[in-house]
Amino acid sequence: MNANDRTPADLLRSALASDPGRPLVTFYDDATGERVELSVATFANWVAKTANLLQGDLAAGPGDRVALLLPAHWQTAVWLLACSSVGVVADVGGDPAAADVVVSGPDSLDVARACSGERVALALRPLGGRFPETPEGFADYAVEVPSQGDRFVPFAPVDADEAGLVVGGVELTSAEVVARGRADAGRLGVVAGSRILSGLSYDAWDGLSAGLYAALAVGGSVVLCRHLGELGEGGLEKRVGDERVTVTMR
Template sequence: MANFPDLLARRLAADPGQPFVTFYDDASGERTELSVQTYSNWVSKTANLFADELMLDPGDDLRIDLPPHWLGVVFLGGLLSCGLGLDDGAPVAIVGPDGVSGGAGLGVATTMACSLRPFAVRFAEPLPPGVLDHGVLWAGQSDVFSPIEPTELDPPTADDRRVITDLNPLSAEGRELVLGLVAGSGSLVLVTNSDDGKWPAHSQSERVTAAVRATG
């Protein structure tokens, strides 16, 4: 068996400065890039947030309702590091701005909302009472996390490609892709609100070697 912290530790030892996640939002023009080291720091902060702020224990479930976003790649690493699962019926929900305005996740025991603004900053306006602001909470977390019971994984097939995709990294197919890239020497170019007219330019400028498009 394998686990996410060990896979990521091997990537860190090999080349911590290599880009791992490059994110484009074709609607806003945002471009964000995380190196392997920066991604690892984000995963540790997120794992600490899950354990200490959201009070989640290994074996617990949470619900994450976000569009394709670089934070989804981070949250995937955090939940696997903590031994957590995903379940649409979980009492802890993580939502984006649409989830707050539409009321999604607001009836559960704990809701944390992500502004999805560049640099994962806090919401510009106050959130409804009882809703936690991810942009407030993440910055105070330690970038060192000691896993107790990380999720056991079947060893993923190592993937050395630089892959451009519009898959949600929290979907089954997206998760498989991310884990393969962590296990190998590959990297992810994640596009949200994808504009097909910009796809070739992203592919060329980022020197991708493969493309995986969402279906349906």
Template sequence: MSIPAIQLMTELRSGQSTSPRLTWYGPDSERVELSGRVLDNWVAKTSNLLQDELDAEPGMRLRLDLPAHWKSVILALAAWQLGMEVVFDDAEAELLATADPGPGAAAGGFDAVMAVALPALAMRWQGELPSGAIDYAAEVRSHGDVFMPHVDPEASRRAVLTSAGTVLTHGELLDGFAAAHDDGLRLLVPAGDGLEAALAQSLGAWKGDGSVVLVHPDVVVTPKLLGDERIQGH
């Protein structure tokens, strides 16, 4: 039986696949909208990058040193689809995804460091990268749109280590980590609450066949935004 993250991606790409599933409002008037099909496409490409270039496999850990952002949500879903464990803060991990790939990150004992450029239209990292760091934005687009795991992940493996120190397995991800929401909800998720909260809220919305509007702290949530996006929960 496949793990919940794989089942979730299957449902997002095969249900109302052209409907918005993840919408991002960022600074500088950024608005990025991903349908179920496009979201799955990004997650598949990222899973293939992790597996084929970084030798990621079930049981390995990915530390997300990133704010709540549409790209960090993609990275978490890709790691879970692979059967990896997602960790935050200063937790030990084999792989690191960061928006600050300075010398400290490169020398932190990771097998690989991915530099994640956050501006919406960034096609590559601006400026020099430390030796050995991988440019996520530049590399991910060359990978396949369909993900086939080399090793089938197991539901009993660790999926997330929360900042509070709680460990949840892949089998518990949608029932123990995901927030509870009504079905079909168009949910406002404030990015200022942090990545861990954004992931829990997003998984809860998608579990119920809903969608997410993730909003950067610098963006004012106006009645017009709520109306334009048809937000039902926040």
């Protein structure tokens, strides 16, 4: 990756310029049997659309706080990179009452209603499906995002030295997120072309790094597994082989 990259959004742009067709995030939900594989180009397109939704329709800008009440999921990874693209602070599991925008999965809607600002709900259904009925007081992400533009340009420059992520109560600048991702990749032996399988939650740095940032920092890819405990005997070993996994974190 480009040594000058200082935000996660920078890392994604470098990945897109380098090899847009390679896999970036492969997602499994072992409770439903869902498998989704997103190339760098497809993932970047979702990020651009989501960033346009965040900046345009939701009127979020640098310094604003977005509470992400979401599990480890490919759409959560998209939102993390969209927040980086706009320059807003992604507060993972943060207090909705203290946020300008809340983004909620289907299991945290009641908690998310404490946000007095904009509210977005994700059904987290296979293929990015929408809710059968939009939750009251929320915009349905799956309804709103398809019509957004495929290219994103921030209204204001993103400062890598400003807060970009809060996880586990720890606030990190965007530059610190990139530096930590690179350091973790080095510690784990992750290099360009590596495949990290992660069954870790996104509610702590280790899960975010294994499930997104470490691979993104060095040109690797992620096999992100939700409900990994649902796999039967021998299932994990088969997945490691099928997905050509080089590092396993669980």
